[in-house]
Amino acid sequence: MSTPRLLDAGIVVTGVGPVSRHAIGRAELAGVATEWSDSPARDEWLRPLDAFDAARRLGRKGWRALPPAARYAMVAARLAGEDARLDADLDGNLVGVVLGTNFAADETVDRFDRAVLAEGVRGISPLEAPNFSINVAASQVSVDRGYRAFNITLIDLFTAGSSALWTACQALEDGRAPVALAGAAEGRPPRQSTEVLAPTLDEGAACLLCLETTDHAAARAARPLGQVRAGAQLFVPAAVVEAPDRLDALTHSLLDGAVRALPAGLSGVDVDVVRPPASARAEAVAAAAIRWTAARTDAALVGGPDGGRAAAQASATAPLRLASQLARRTTASRALVQVVIGPEGHLVVLVLSPTA
Amino acid sequence: MRRRVVITGLGPVSSVGIGTEEFATALQQGESGISPISSFDATGFPHRMAGEVPAFDPKQMLEHLDPREWGRTSLFAAAAARLAVQDSGIDPAALSRARAGSSIGTTSGESQVIEELTAQWVAGSLKDLDPALIRATPASRLAVAVNRELGLTGEALTLSTACSASNYALGHAYATLATGEADYMIAGGADSVCRWAHAGFYRLGALTEFVCSPFDRDRSGILTGEGGAALFLEPLESAERRGARIYAEVLGYGLNCDASHMVAPDPVSIAECMRRAHRKAGIDAAQVDYICAHGTGTPANDAMETQAVLEVFGPKPPPISSIKSMLGHTMGAASGFGAIASALGIARQFIPPTINFRTPDPQMPGIDPVAGVARPARLRVVQNNGFAFGGNNAITILGEVA
Amino acid sequence: MTTAIQQHLDEIREIAAEVLEIEPEEITETSSFAEEHEADSLRAIEILARIEKKYNVEIPQAELPKMVNLRAVYDVVAQHAGWAA
Numbered sequence: 001m002s003t004p005r006l007l008d009a010g011i012v013v014t015g016v017g018p019v020s021r022h023a024i025g026r027a028e029l030a031g032v033a034t035e036w037s038d039s040p041a042r043d044e045w046l047r048p049l050d051a052f053d054a055a056r057r058l059g060r061k062g063w064r065a066l067p068p069a070a071r072y073a074m075v076a077a078r079l080a081g082e083d084a085r086l087d088a089d090l091d092g093n094l095v096g097v098v099l100g101t102n103f104a105a106d107e108t109v110d111r112f113d114r115a116v117l118a119e120g121v122r123g124i125s126p127l128e129a130p131n132f133s134i135n136v137a138a139s140q141v142s143v144d145r146g147y148r149a150f151n152i153t154l155i156d157l158f159t160a161g162s163s164a165l166w167t168a169c170q171a172l173e174d175g176r177a178p179v180a181l182a183g184a185a186e187g188r189p190p191r192q193s194t195e196v197l198a199p200t201l202d203e204g205a206a207c208l209l210c211l212e213t214t215d216h217a218a219a220r221a222a223r224p225l226g227q228v229r230a231g232a233q234l235f236v237p238a239a240v241v242e243a244p245d246r247l248d249a250l251t252h253s254l255l256d257g258a259v260r261a262l263p264a265g266l267s268g269v270d271v272d273v274v275r276p277p278a279s280a281r282a283e284a285v286a287a288a289a290i291r292w293t294a295a296r297t298d299a300a301l302v303g304g305p306d307g308g309r310a311a312a313q314a315s316a317t318a319p320l321r322l323a324s325q326l327a328r329r330t331t332a333s334r335a336l337v338q339v340v341i342g343p344e345g346h347l348v349v350l351v352l353s354p355t356a
Numbered sequence: 357m358r359r360r361v362v363i364t365g366l367g368p369v370s371s372v373g374i375g376t377e378e379f380a381t382a383l384q385q386g387e388s389g390i391s392p393i394s395s396f397d398a399t400g401f402p403h404r405m406a407g408e409v410p411a412f413d414p415k416q417m418l419e420h421l422d423p424r425e426w427g428r429t430s431l432f433a434a435a436a437a438r439l440a441v442q443d444s445g446i447d448p449a450a451l452s453r454a455r456a457g458s459s460i461g462t463t464s465g466e467s468q469v470i471e472e473l474t475a476q477w478v479a480g481s482l483k484d485l486d487p488a489l490i491r492a493t494p495a496s497r498l499a500v501a502v503n504r505e506l507g508l509t510g511e512a513l514t515l516s517t518a519c520s521a522s523n524y525a526l527g528h529a530y531a532t533l534a535t536g537e538a539d540y541m542i543a544g545g546a547d548s549v550c551r552w553a554h555a556g557f558y559r560l561g562a563l564t565e566f567v568c569s570p571f572d573r574d575r576s577g578i579l580t581g582e583g584g585a586a587l588f589l590e591p592l593e594s595a596e597r598r599g600a601r602i603y604a605e606v607l608g609y610g611l612n613c614d615a616s617h618m619v620a621p622d623p624v625s626i627a628e629c630m631r632r633a634h635r636k637a638g639i640d641a642a643q644v645d646y647i648c649a650h651g652t653g654t655p656a657n658d659a660m661e662t663q664a665v666l667e668v669f670g671p672k673p674p675p676i677s678s679i680k681s682m683l684g685h686t687m688g689a690a691s692g693f694g695a696i697a698s699a700l701g702i703a704r705q706f707i708p709p710t711i712n713f714r715t716p717d718p719q720m721p722g723i724d725p726v727a728g729v730a731r732p733a734r735l736r737v738v739q740n741n742g743f744a745f746g747g748n749n750a751i752t753i754l755g756e757v758a
Numbered sequence: 759m760t761t762a763i764q765q766h767l768d769e770i771r772e773i774a775a776e777v778l779e780i781e782p783e784e785i786t787e788t789s790s791f792a793e794e795h796e797a798d799s800l801r802a803i804e805i806l807a808r809i810e811k812k813y814n815v816e817i818p819q820a821e822l823p824k825m826v827n828l829r830a831v832y833d834v835v836a837q838h839a840g841w842a843a
Contacts, residue, residue: 003455003537005535005536005537092615093612096611097613101516102494102495102496109464109467109470109552110470110474112552112555112556113470113471113474113551113552114474114478116551116552116555117474117475117478117551120400120401120555121401121402121555121558121559123555124555124556124559125559126559126560126561129556129557129559129560130556130560130618130619130745130746132464132552132553132556133463133464133518133744133745133746134463134465134495134516134518135516135517135518135744135745135746135748136618136745136746138517138746138748139613139618139745139746139747139748140618140746142613142614142615142746142747143615143616143617143618143746143747145615146615147613147615148612148613148614148615148625149611149612149613150611150612150613151517151611151612151613151615151746151747151748152515152517152524152611152748153515153516153517153748154513154514154515154516155465155494155495155496155514155515155516156496156513156514157494157496160496163513167513167528170531170535174531176611190493192485192490192493195490232537233511233513234457234509234510234511235457235500235503235508235509235510235511235512236509237503237504237507237508237509240509250509344494344496344497344500344512345500345503345512346500346512
């Protein structure tokens, strides 16, 4: 069992940095309407990220020896910082980085291993050798931006980006820094991931959010897109998934506890249930969250009657959906609850309120 | 109100011993876990030694997981977690009903599974790939393996901040317990010796040939190692209530990032991380009785680490030793083994040694590496260093329960 | 200068430029890799590794400190590859 943690220190989202085949940057993201339900394309399992031009975004040098996921993460971080209007001279000791990823190193590792088999250790390029370490994407964001407060990488097939957002909130609340860039970055997935995520996957994506303590945001007159009020992460074992009453007891008490962190006077709660189309296990947990939503008169599902399944950007999917809703929100009176469910049993809940 | 957090169970699955007693004895006697590589065919590799755990028999150690469905690294993590829970004396059934979770660190995840898939691919084609292997690939299965083995419903977080990942995991678990989000946590890390990581470190010029000799003038690099390290954590109050044996208290942890270079450590940044760790733990540098070093044995790491230590502690720093001299570099598990060694040192009053140390380095004056065998000492406060690729520094501070 | 030497110099210049992410023309025979072209130790090892591969020679890492500019790299490679001076 788990209980949600309600945040004492106010933490606000002050910027978003999306990099995906749908949209690069907040303006493009706000213009994309209902992209976050996957429509499986039968003839392709991997969709290219054509719109991304590393040289245009990152300049002439410094990125060529880096894997694509690191490049996407660096651009997403720059975009989030610009969107939040972070001062370019901001002391790097005040900013931390938390990134979820699965596929930042897969391509490199695969290539290295084949080269070692074919021609021995000489097959590996020394300059690229550090890229076998999956934290290369988060580390390069810090190197690029000079963000030194902390730098954390999490892995989970689907929930890592949301875990990263929550871990960043915990670190801010713990006083480790007043600002964090958090989210996910993914490189090219191995083909077998289609079996647990979605029939069609994207070649890459990233989405970072700029999180800030309310004090820090207020001091620099930032314009928050929303305030994080509570969160939780837990693991739903198979035995619980198979027993709908136990599953409801677990998820409903968790969600009830989480929305208790919301301030009074809101007109309702939008619930975004994010889960991969290829996972029956995740679908069962999603059904419990949807039942919770249906039982509340003030709650509505984001993305249609079943909430829409999406996983093409792996662990970046949920942060992209969150960013897209924050970028588009017009009514300042409804809360947003994101329930992110992975194929192995991971469950992450984030509760946001509009800011006054 | 933050709760105090203590370590009440240890689960080392290492090249020098499996379980608390074997591991403690090996640390005290300064045993080496280095042997010729058997995990992969190292013929033709310039360097062929590593710290493998040939004695690891997951079938014997695990109660719920079927070893055929999991990769070696997940099995290391789950077996270490099972050991830590046994060592803590807690009732496993009560544990699985409680608010309990895991945070597990790694560098390379299921590296051997990936390697086997590549070999199958190269030898055949996509359709020849073993589906069981494919399912075992995701590195995020490490924490999942721990939760499944122990039936835990709290979070199952896999951290992959490379070679300091266990310290991030330990810090995260500590914070989760301190704030009341969970009541029990398993923290640690796991990695397996594999072909591509071995080759990668060789290519970086970081791999030595036979012997890892941290802090020695003639040190020439790391040896890769493997294993699983797990610690069982709970609030002090809960440990006292159930009359548990307490190894040590987690006093706090410090994190930062060099933000300068993927592989070149930055002593100024490392010194800052030490100060942060002290501040967060509420201690002064002068209170630290022993530093469990990152101590990889590369010329650069040990020089930079020493420089940072001298800057923070002055010309007479406390003893600083590297258990990597015995285990090799166990990557994501390394600072987990460091934490276990530190907790054992506190509980049993000894400083783990640096083996293979012969000649002091004139560039590193004032360093006492505790050469050869363990030294008896009462340790009130211990600093456990973890640094990583990408300049990801994480330092945990453990102490006697006062 | 003989054409063989010039050709080797040009080839090595090409390798160094690619590793240092700059145009070959920016590298003179004596421009410092570290100070003028922002080379770090990793990029230096990369240059060495690519040269080893291209000319199928073995150059010990101990030679790295000497390889500070194009001319110096050429001299080290020439010695190990047995190119006539």
